[in-house]
Amino acid sequence: MATRSIVILVIIAAIALAVPPFLPRSVVDLLVFSCIYSIAGLGVGLLLGQCGIANLGQSVFYALGAYATAYMTVTLGVGAAWGFLTGVILSGLIALVIGWPVLRLTGHFLALATLALGIVANALFYEWDWLTHGSLGFGGIPKLNIFGLVIDTPLRFYYLAGAVLALCLLASANLIGSRTGLMLRAMRDAPEAAKSLGVNAQWLRTRIFILSAIFGSIAGSLFAHYGSFVNVQSFGIEKAIAFLIIPVLGGATSLPGVVIGALFTTLVPEMLTRFGDLHQVLFGLTLMATVVLMPSGLMGGLASLSRYMTARGRA
Amino acid sequence: MLLGLVSQSLLSGVTNGLIYALVGFGIAAIFRGAHIANVMQGEFSVVGAVVVDVLLVQIGMPYWAAAIIGCLSGAALGALIDVVFIRRLVAQKAPDDSYLLFTIGVSITISAAVLFLFGREGHLLPPIGSGQIFIVLDAVVQEHALWLIGISVILMFALRYFYRRTTLGMRMSAAAIDPDGAATIGIDVRAMRTLTFVLGGVLGAIAGILITPIIPVSYMVGLPLTLKGFSAAILGGLTNPLGAVAGGLVIGILEALVVMQMSSAYKDVVTFSGLILIMIFMPRGLLGRAGRAGG
């Protein structure tokens, strides 16, 4: 079984590496966004899958990363690394300060609290235009330059964002496999028992919230460099909902599911735009159908499909 | 002039608060009867209002007939969603997030369908009554706002009565709280859930019809209405119509006071920060009894 998953993983990695150079630029562009959204969605997925928390505030940290990068590179004119670093530190701190009290809430209260957080932050992004340049936004964020290689084409950026995504996935897989991951699942599935074993639930949840925020911030910084512009309209409630759709659609407890969810939410609407005004209707229907036909997410759907195929193969 | 400002702000806070509560009624009803956090409630209102607009303004039907058909369309939509989709999800024992995602899908679909079929313009329905204007304490009061306030309050008590005193209401609650137990004493759990969605659809449509003389209905208003209605319902404890009114009024009046006393630029910031604080410090909901409040 383990060897089989490794083989599948290697095949997928090979496809992800080898195919994009032969794809049209606009498709590669969509893949870049899939990678960026996967990173942000991964954070939401960890919270949902490991802690059972529905986070509707990921757009806040995505925005923080993007604004940190814009402010550092454009307003202050320092190197790109400072943007990433500031975004990550800021997001981590804010997640700590806000997460500590808010994560005491449970269930729908918590979901509403994260939603409220997103609304508050979005209003502040409009208001603090000395920092965010309000609805005009920032332009002219420099392209990333890694050891002299300027990341100025979608293809180059795809490899960069893909590598970052792979690192984030690896880190998450490690976390889930570790003692912390075990405690998290214990806490999610049997909170009383976990408590009696001395698991500090609130601190554990806050830590995952911070990690989720950091992923969001990294995604935001990447986005800022890729588009070379940052505007408050990119950080609304719709984005927060999209970041939640990604892991839910993919299957919240599955890490690869997040990538599949992100591919779905970037590629499917694009394929449907040719139907004009009808495309949103079709996207909504696709979403509904996917949930009803694959209640454990696309990843779960794939798994049962493969089980079905294996069973048929044996018969 | 200052008196006018205060009374006008409070009036608009109360009106908006009850608008949120009206949307919150449906969210509370569906949560009570099916334990589903439903993000599509605002769309029921949009459908109800759009149907009435077509019948009343474009076909020329009398108001009462249009309103009844509008409510029926909400009911039909609710029933359709339950029978075609929710039943399958329940049969598959789908996890909670599936329902959330499903209702997001419904909300996207309905909003886009309204855009496709009815265009993007906002439509206003004529107000109930003669559209008179009263001056109360220096504030301008539209007659329709009074109707909206009155009907909301009546609806709140009617729902309370329905859940507490009628057999059907109690059966609906029982079917959701303990489906197996309810089934053993002869309650048709499946039918009760369908009725829950019918009720949610009708409440949504009524809300839409009452709101639309004040807020133009368009494909875009569903989500904002849902968000505010959700906030109102959760604040009030999620299952209780009385709570939805309390939650709605808190949000509406808070918003109005922030604009009046502070800066309108920070309206959302203060309102929603306040919301977070209320939840942290009053974790059992505003009415204090909703032990399961968090969901």
Place this chain on the structure above:
Amino acid sequence: MRRIDRTRLVAAASGLALLGVVGPVAAQTNASDPIKIGVILPLTGAGAGLGIPSRNGILLAEKQINAAGGIKGRKIKVVIEDDTTNPDAALNKANNLIFGEKVVALVGPIQTANTVAVGGITAPVKFPQVALGGLGPAVELERKCVFHAAPPQNQNARAMLAYAKSLGVKNAAALYDSGYGTVVWNQLSKFAGEYGIKFGVTEKFEIAATDTTPQAAKIRASQPDAIFVIGVTGVPVRAIRQLQMKQPIIAAIGQATYEIVKSMGDAAEGVVFPEFLVPEDPLPHQKAFVDAYKAEYGRAPKSIESIAYDALKAMSQAIGKAGPEAGNEAICAAMRGPYSGNSTEYDFSAPDMTGIKLNGFIYSKLVGGHFNRLPFKNAE
């Protein structure tokens, strides 16, 4: 004229030679193929109210250009893409049009965010682009190939202030949204002094706000001479009139569409806009456009349609001047200069990349749901 054309051609050609193969030079070699021009518009999403009328204006311009023989005997073909009012999607569509479809120039998008996003791709390769919104953030001043067919917000603000001054307004109030409204408001507050106007109560609301009564109540209490309203919906105007305020309302061009006016209901009566086209009473040179548009679509065009129409016509003229194969920078160079549009007089070589003067605005007032052109005109 002819001689200028030739000089420009020579300049363009030598520019191209110097540049070598910098940037994607058009791949069209077959002289009978149509010249492809890319268009990015918000056809769905929140901006569709602007995008769809713009598409109509562009398609009308395309039809007229082709009916008149196209560019140098070659037909043009607009390739329209929907950015769904989302900057990320606009970026993707621009990538597709420029590198996939290999269009020679770009018209659109409309929203500032989307325009800045697309400019990030077009500016480095000096790709000719004419956006349908006004100049955005400072970075756009350096983007000398991203032209704008609509006025920058400082001009919109001055146009509103000038009209208020003509009414003798001294104390004004403002009600504006957090997006577009704030951008215009910043300019209004900057120039108000020049027009002898003081802003007392100024109130803000969210872009998609469904109720602005508390804000309007505050304005009512301050008893201003006139109220400036900037937003993209009819909500604020309705709130003001519902509180029985009778002061003149001066609204920004973004609200001068039949859809938004309809959503204002009876409250629309008497609202004044500085804008560019009043189909009920067009300027003499605008009549042909209004008639052609009505014949094509069965409804009247407004400023938005006219601006989009001008954008494609101006870009086509530049392509004609430079030659469809002349390459990015040559077409850009050909764009820089005065252009007599249907909406107004442009000068695309101006620092704000549009060159619309205050006397290029016309003013309309709503009476019974129709726009009436006012005699008021700015000097200059």
